[in-house]
Amino acid sequence: MKKKLSIGLIIFVIVASGTLVYYSQMPKKVAGYIVSTGDYEEGISAVGYVEYEIETSIQAEVSGKLNEIYIQEGDKVAQGAIIASIDDVKARQMYQDLEGALVLAQSRYEDYLKNYEAALRNVSQQRQTKNIEIDGYKLAQQQLDTELIKLQQLYDEGVISYSELESVKNEQEVIKNNIEVGKASLNALNNPALISKELKASVDVAKEQLDQQALELDKYSVHSPFEAVILDIYINQGELVQAGQDIMQIGLANKKVVWVEVDEKYIGTLAIGQEAMLTAEAYADQTFTGRITGFDSQVNKETGTIGVKVEVVEGREALIRNMSVRVEVITTSLNDVVLIPGDYLYGNNPTTVLVINAQGRVETRPIKIQNQNKEMIYIMDGLAPQDIIVAPLDIAPGDRVEIQEVINDAV
Secondary structure, three states, rough: OHHHHHHHHHHHHHHHHHHHHHHOOEEEEEEEEEEEEEEEEEEEEEEEEEOOOOOEEOOOOOOOOEOOOOOOOOOEEEOOOEEEEOOOHHHHHHHHHHHHHHHHHHHHHHHHHHHHHHHHHHHHHHHHHHHHHHHHHHHHHHHHHHHHHHHHHHHOOOOOHHHHHHHHHHHHHHHHHHHHHHHHHHHHHHOHHHHHHHHHHHHHHHHHHHHHHHHHHHHHHOOOHHHHEEEEOOOOOOOEEEOOOOEEEEEEEEOOEEEEEEEEEHHHOOOOOOOOEEEOOHHHOOOOOEEEEEOOOOOOOOOOOOOOOOOEEEOOOOOOOOEEEEEEEEEEEEEEEEHHHHEEOOOEEEEOOEEEEEOOEEEEOOOOOOOOOOOOEEEEEOOOOOOOOOOOOOOOOOOOOEEEEEEEEOO
């Protein structure tokens, strides 16, 4: 009885083993992927925040009470628009005083010009009379000089007294003084042309002072230096401000940018004018256009990144200040190259795939790829169109396979 049981057990083992061998040699049914060609793009992606290309503070140029604020945060204003005003009562009073001074100076100048010819004749006559008078004194002086020489001889000889000599000397001193006074009077008779020039100069000075005060008065009106959006207002109407104090923050309207940090190894692939794609969570189904317009002057040595400025070309209204935006820049664009899905890479070795050979068995094949972190992998070497590969799911090198389904991504 035991012998019969042993024989039965042996037969069962033999049958089972044969069955296992049979089924182990049966080909596995798989889906084969036919390698094809297509277009390949690779780029850089980073997240940044929207800001206006120019954001600056508007400061008070003069001190005083902030009378009025004509705008609100978020308003868009034209270049040169008055956005606030400071109390200008004293400055305006000074301007009016200078206006009066200019009117008076102009009036004096115009009146003098009307009487210029008469003044010119009058001064000419006075100068002529004064010259005749001086000439008379000079002639009298010459005569006294001659007489004094004679009297000095007579005095030396004892003929006349000293009082007589001194009387002539005193007379000579009086004439000398008369000559000096006459010359001073002559110099005091100014040339009418010189007076006209001085009056004209006073008009110019008064006008310059008025123009300067006009510039000063204009500082009490706060202007927008460019077409701008009002970002923040720091002070309330009616409060006192000091010269140099920040009043508000503005941004250059219609000029928004996104600054992103990019690994320094990619800087050689980027250039001014390069197009970028912008996406934001708020607009999941939309892509906006941007353009690289600048770079930081140096690499951040702590992070190994460099700042890249991307101007918002499309979507300036939609992409608002401080919104987070993803920036993508295409750095590589190739047409008609060999591509496979990334999930066909085999095992832990990203440069190997599983192909089906002519005998219907799976074997590994080394490949050279561009970038393994892509959905579609660019195969630089190792595969050709029409090669058949399989996904590494329950398949191992050496397995016999039978293609049950063909996958072909070729268009």
